[in-house]
Amino acid sequence: MDLLPPEHSFVSDNAAGAHPAVLDALVRANVGDATPYGGDRWTAAAVARIRDLLGAPGAEVLFTYGGTGANVAALQAAVDPFEAVITASTGHVHTDECGAFERFTGSKILDVPTADGKLTPELIAPLLNPLNGEHNVQPAVIAISQATELGTVYSLEEIKALADLAHAYGMLLFLDGARIANAAAALDCSLQDLAGHVDILTLGGTKNGMLYGEAMVVLRPELIRRARFARKQFGQLASKMRFIAAQFDALLSDNLWLHNAQHANRMAARLADGIRDLPGVELMQAPQTNSVFARLPAEAVAPLQQWSPFLKWGAGVRWMTSFATTEQDVDRFLAGVAQTVQCADFATAGVL
Structure with missing residues (x-):
């Protein structure tokens, strides 16, 4: 993938460092x-x-x-x-x-x-x-x-x-x-x-x-x-x-505990809002906190994980935000999801 990955991944809120x-x-x-x-x-x-x-x-x-x-x-x-x-x-x-x-x-x-x-x-x-x-x-x-x-x-x-x-x-x-x-x-x-x-x-x-x-x-x-x-x-x-x-x-x-949590929740909501506009990606439920669960083409999961890590979760995937997640992280990740899913769709259709 030719896009820059997000600085902070969506693998877990445990992945973030400590607050200054x-x-x-x-x-x-x-x-x-x-x-x-x-x-x-x-x-x-x-x-x-x-x-x-x-x-x-x-x-x-x-x-x-x-x-x-x-x-x-x-x-x-x-x-x-x-x-x-x-x-x-x-x-x-x-x-x-x-x-x-x-x-x-x-x-x-x-x-x-x-x-x-x-x-x-x-x-x-x-x-x-x-x-x-x-x-x-x-x-x-x-x-x-x-x-x-x-x-x-x-x-x-x-x-x-x-x-x-x-x-x-x-x-x-x-x-x-x-x-x-x-x-x-x-x-x-x-x-x-x-x-x-x-x-x-x-x-x-x-x-x-x-x-x-x-x-x-x-x-x-x-x-x-x-x-x-x-x-x-x-x-x-x-x-x-x-x-x-x-x-x-x-x-x-x-x-600080509340501000950190509010920010993480907002970043999850931003991610979910962006996913709703992506063809081939299904939001499994509207996020209530700082986790987003989605489904995407099976062929897209591994390439996307290699670019920016996250966890598979049952029949879908889980993306977690944290106090350290930025709007730029969310927007970069959404761009990467869109590109990966599009490539997966082309490959499935025999275009690539």
Whole structure:
């Protein structure tokens, strides 16, 4: 292809570097010594910010290195080995964490097929009354991703409905918030709104401008002790905690977390709008957050990936935007898609 590829690819929001404000915060945190394992002023400041954003002064905030560790430790705090977690079949804890939940908790996942990556009370209801008592695994947690792995978003009313169902059955609601900032931007709501009915959640940083780092937020006091020990056992208790906390402190200052997510969502919308005008390309759904799912001729996929990488996704492809994506990146990529699809069409017709 004779076109310049975009500077930032659409392979994942994990592919982006760190936001300059986050890097500056790391440099400042690197001066002098600090008490390890979270006994430092950066951790105290970041914990205070998260509690304030969630409107939860009593929440336990536990920083971790990454999303898998945060998810597994959080769920370990909520389940026993004879219990189960209900999640969508596309849920990250089920599909993309290499069985870490089952390996480390000894518990079971009950996955539910969905059309859009979202659970509903109606889909969950058949799993809530095990018929044979101790012979059956006992559902204990409903786990949702916000935003979902298919780029969809739970409304506040949908989250409340799932929480009400969980609590009516003595269960808990867990929220995987790796992209919670993008969901808040899409819904034009606060983090407090999103966490209002949740018992335990993870708060993502890596996909929204940090080098690494996530946070477990425990909103049920009876889970705090288990969560702290689970984090340690899963190798997620950082000795130099200040370098995770300082990143969160920067990300959560002056609404940077929200501005980053809003920008990523806008770039996905720009990409989707451009795709609608391209012959041979089908937009599978209007993007709600920072992911675009599309179908294009099979012959076009590999050449386009070689020019600018992205992931195949089922019968289509997935293109992700981030805080670092620019309008020029989107426009260059659209030009490359158009040229590649046209060449594929000519080849199929025997013109080339």
